[in-house]
Structures are given as C-alpha cells and as structure tokens.
Amino acid sequence: DVKVTQSSRYLVKRTGEKVFLECVQDMDHENMFWYRQDPGLGLRLIYFSYDVKMKEKGDIPEGYSVSREKKERFSLILESASTNQTSMYLCASSLLGRTTSGANVLTFGAGSRLTVL
Amino acid sequence: AQSVTQLGSHVSVSEGALVLLRCNYSSSVPPYLFWYVQYPNQGLQLLLKYTSAATLVKGINGFEAEFKKSETSFHLTKPSAHMSDAAEYFCAVSDPSNFGNEKLTFGTGTRLTIIP
Numbered sequence: 001d002v003k004v005t006q007s008s009r010y011l012v013k014r015t016g017e018k019v020f021l022e023c024v025q026d027m028d029h030e031n032m033f034w035y036r037q038d039p040g041l042g043l044r045l046i047y048f049s050y051d052v053k054m055k056e057k058g059d060i061p062e063g064y065s066v067s068r069e070k071k072e073r074f075s076l077i078l079e080s081a082s083t084n085q086t087s088m089y090l091c092a093s094s095l096l097g098r099t100t101s102g103a104n105v106l107t108f109g110a111g112s113r114l115t116v117l
Numbered sequence: 118a119q120s121v122t123q124l125g126s127h128v129s130v131s132e133g134a135l136v137l138l139r140c141n142y143s144s145s146v147p148p149y150l151f152w153y154v155q156y157p158n159q160g161l162q163l164l165l166k167y168t169s170a171a172t173l174v175k176g177i178n179g180f181e182a183e184f185k186k187s188e189t190s191f192h193l194t195k196p197s198a199h200m201s202d203a204a205e206y207f208c209a210v211s212d213p214s215n216f217g218n219e220k221l222t223f224g225t226g227t228r229l230t231i232i233p
Contacts (some may be wrong), residue, residue, distance in 0.1 A: 004160070033220070040126065042207060042225040043161075058220070060195035090160055105151075106221060 003027075004109035006091050012115045019078040021112050023091030030096035032074035033064075033106065034066065037088040046089075049074055050096055081116045088113050119144045119210045123224035131232045136180075136195040138227050140208030143189065150191040151209040151221065152182055161207060167191060178202070203231045 007022040025032065031050050035043040035058075045058030047066040055066050063085060067075045074093075078085055092106040124139040126188060142148055149168050153161040165176025172184045178201075182193045205228045209221040 031162075040225055041223075042123075043209075043223040045220060045222075048220060092161075105163050105166065106161075108153075108162070110158070110160045 001053065001060045001073065002069075004091055004093055004107050006049070006089075006109040006112045009110065010113050010114050010115075011115065013081050014117050015082060017081050017116075019081050019114065021076040021078075021089055021091075021114070023109055024072050025074075025091075025093040025107070026072065027093060027107065028071070029093035029107075030071070031094045031104070032068065032075045033092040033094075034064075034074070037090055037111070043090065046053075046076065064096045078114075083116050086114060086116045119148060119212055119222050121150075121208045121210050121214075121222060121224040123206075123208050123225055123227050126225065127228050127230065129230040129232055130198045132200055133197050136193070136198045136202065136229065138193040138206050138208075138229065139191050140182075140191045140193065140224060142191060142208075142210050144210060144212070146212060147186075148183060149211045150182075151211070152176065152180070152193050153207045153209060153223075155205045155207065155226075157204070164193070164206070198229075198231050200233065201229050203229055205229070 004025045033048040034046040037043050044060050049055045049068045065077045089112045091109040094104040094106045120143045122141045151166045152164040155161045167173045167184045175181045180195045205226050207226050208224040
C-alpha cells in the first residue's frame, strides 16, 4: 500500500522554538506539498516542491520554509514558532505530469497536529 | 485564479436519506474538480475526480458528483446515507493548464453528521 508518512502526529512547542515537520513518501512521486488545515478555512497551501532542491511558495508561505534534499523527503520548518501557527499540517505527494485519466491525485499523510504555547 | 465555495459548513442527514453536499467553483479555464473525504484523525482520501470526460462521475462508497458547467457546480450526492459516511468533505479545483504541478485549491469543508 502506498504511503505518505508524517513522523510526528502530535507536537507541543513553545513560542520561539524551531520546529521541524518531516514527511516521507514511498511512491517515487516528484511532487510534494505542505498544507495547513484550520477549522472554517479548509486547506491552504504553504509550499510545494516538484523536484529535489526545488520549491515554490504556496498561498501562505510567511513564517515557514521547506527543505527537499531527497526525492522521498519533504520537510517543513518553522524558524521561530508562534501561537498563530498552531494548526494541523498535512503533507501530500503526487506524480509529475499527466496520467491517462488526466489529473494526478494527491496522496495525503495522516497529519501533524502542532500546538504552540 | 481558481476557487471553490462549499455551501454549508455542517450538514446533518438521517441514516438512509439522500446526501447532498454543494460545491461551486470559479475558474477562468475548464477545471479539474475533486472531492476528498477526511475521517476523524486521518488525512484526506480521494472520493472522486472530474477531468473533462463524463460529466457524471462515480466514486468510492456509493458517492457520485455531476459537473454542470452552466451552473459552475460540482455537487456530491449519495442516495442513502450510512453511519460510516460521517466525516468532513472537501471540494477542490486545479488548473489543467498548470502542467504537472497539480496544486489543488480547497474549499472550506463540510462536516457531515448522520442521525441514527
């Protein structure tokens, strides 16, 4: 079964701490994504990457950075965590290019719930 | 820019009743459209997708959705609700011209409650 694994399901951090959220996929997907999920706001794209060492900003990149040193791993970094970054973070991956049925489907991890005190 | 609007953040239906979750989209080009479901404490999984083939799309667990260009809608339906359908449902849109990098824009979600 294909998998996107987020290493930490629940984290509690203090304001100002540096936070790393790790995501690993075993499907050899080129695209990887970080979304943030908040009640009433749905999912919002933070960053995505379509290749190793490549990254593009999504809709809400402020306060975040990412790292993709290997194809299977995509890390989200909060340089100095703040209380307004308390949220559920979802990682996803997909193939690059088209399948015969059209759009590629995103496969999601189970999420990492971050609380910043 | 693309966007989706999900009407109703909470929907309750009785077990066995029709499920109707509404999604309207805004896109300058013919879009790809998706419905995802999120069960408690889990990530999102795909229910179905529209990619410009048949306008009536069938998905998993008895769900289907119909693409209506004239109404810019992609509503999700299921004829008979089951207790296991209780979850949060997200409509999403992507731009087919954005080749290869299928970023999805999600709606705000609809939480479906099933009444026994």
